[in-house]
Amino acid sequence: MKIREYGITIGHLPTGVHNCITDVEGVAVGHETIREDLEDGEVIRTGVTAILPHDGNLFREKVIGASHVINGFGKTAGLVQVDELGTIESPIMLTNTLAVGTVLQSTVKEMLTQSPEIGDTTGTVNVVVGECNDGHLNTIRHIAVREEHVQRALQNASTTRAEEGAVGAGTGMVCFGHKGGIGSSSRCTDHYTVGVLVLSNFGKEQDFEYARYKGRHTEEAIAETDGSIIIVLATDAPVTQRQLKRIIQRCSIGLGKTGAYFSNGSGDITIGFSTAHRIPHQSDEKIALHVLRDDEEEMYQLFKAAAEATEEAILNSLAQAETTTGRKGRIVEAYPFRK
Template sequence: MARTVADFGLTCGTLPTGTRNAITDVPGVRVGHCTLRDGDINTGVTAILPHGGNLFRDKVAAAAHVINGFGKTVGLMQVQELGTMETPVLLTNTLSVGTCATALIRDAIRRNPDIGRTTGTVNPVVGECNDGPLNDIQALAVSEEHALAALADAHDGDVEQGNVGAGTGMSCFGFKGGIGSASRKIALGGDHHLGVLVLSNFGRRGDLILPDGRRPDPRQAVEAERGSIMIVLATDLPLEHRQLDRVARRAGAGIARLGTFWGHGSGDIAIAFSTGNRVDHDESRDLVPLLALNEARIDMLFRAAVEATQEAVLNSMLSAEAFTGRGGTHRASLADWLRDRGR
């Protein structure tokens, strides 16, 4: 069971959470993991599926925002240009991006034999963080089979968090980081949700600020900020590409609340999608209807993105257990720090 901020008496904002307090509170969204732990190999793949159907044929509206671009992703340029996403999102370590992209392409071709023959090619979406301190990243341990296993594991229940999937070897603010998730319930035109999943691997030791103002490691940070974070936001509200881009930008405020400043060597990237707006690959009409949120109501989405991002990062750290990885490199658990102080 994931440990969350609520288990430690912490609060991130004022909006209510969804039932699971996870990205899977957005109907149809699924998450799966493949975890690799063997000696110095501590890595994996995490898959986020916007829905359980054929994404190439039934695309979702999407946008991507680069907070700081020290990262090695695949697919974001086309997402931003066309405003749609046509594969699941895979998260992994930096040197496994190409492998995961190939796995997504093979999976899409298997489902859609016309790709690259009688219709266009497919745009795989892959994000990464560098788990090198805890994982032998040079071993290139992640295979296409591992990526496909993460896709096959995807389900719409509770999200496993912490040292799992792509988060296995990640660090955050000098503690153990990893996979974290959170959601907010939004009453706009009915009950809707905005959910966030993060791969947290950023923040200098000593910079972390908890929601109650405490700083778990108040030593002055001396190292450069070279970490990264991938932030995936999902909502079932019908947003169009420009609105999703605006929501994705607010993820930066969520991580800033924790004390980071996304330094020169940090790769901080947000991907947002809406299951409430779909694009049929085989659409034949010249004009198609589009449903979109009244822009005057978007502030609630902005608040939800900030609160859920902040909470997802903390959940990634609280769910992560203390970890010793490659060469004896150790990361303590934030949950242990709080328990030692009676919280």
């Protein structure tokens, strides 16, 4: 169940139809979940999640993109070029830390098939990959993610409400000492939509604001402190890269409100894109983008939407997750939300 089904409402802005990142028109999400029991108590509890900004050719029709590093203990790929050029030209892929290379190469292969000109008559392609370390539950050294898993995550991408919890890249993740993973939420301003999807893998239960206010700490939570979160924000608002970066910086407000302190070993990273404009890879035309003014009331609403949707997406990652048994018999319980 989503967190609202437990009677918990976050913020003031209304949600979209699905209360999901896919409420931003054209955005699709796909998962591939890998669960396998090995020998000697080792298991595979990992996967891949793909976020597609639109259903066209992303290399030929890029979107405005930006990233913001809240705390940089992470192994992401592709963000240097995103920050330099202000565009995203690939699906945004999420997985575990040691699978970044496999996911990067596999996604490149898919894009080479889709666009034969890459590396031939035009430049190479910049693929964005985010990660969190699922090694508490997943035998991460086994490096279980393979090319076919990436292909299936991309093929499974759908614009309907995305699956959440212990699925895809979130299969082995832990949040506030309980089972975390994929969570999503959306907000509607007067004219635009903001959607957020998170891969949550951070925090100590004693810092979890919901637990502290409700007095619902449990004995089952694990005691790990460090961890990570990848926050992906989509919007249909017409903004520049600079404005988009300002919007995604507000995701850290929602993250902090859940109880995160951005610990030393935490990779807390936000990636954002706008679907309002498609930027052709090659064009003879000079392009003028029509964008919002910074001092518009609408911009304030977008800031608020980013914070609210991030906070609720994190809570949804907990509310939708299931108790999971991992390597060496480790059990991470689902958080015991109650109505």
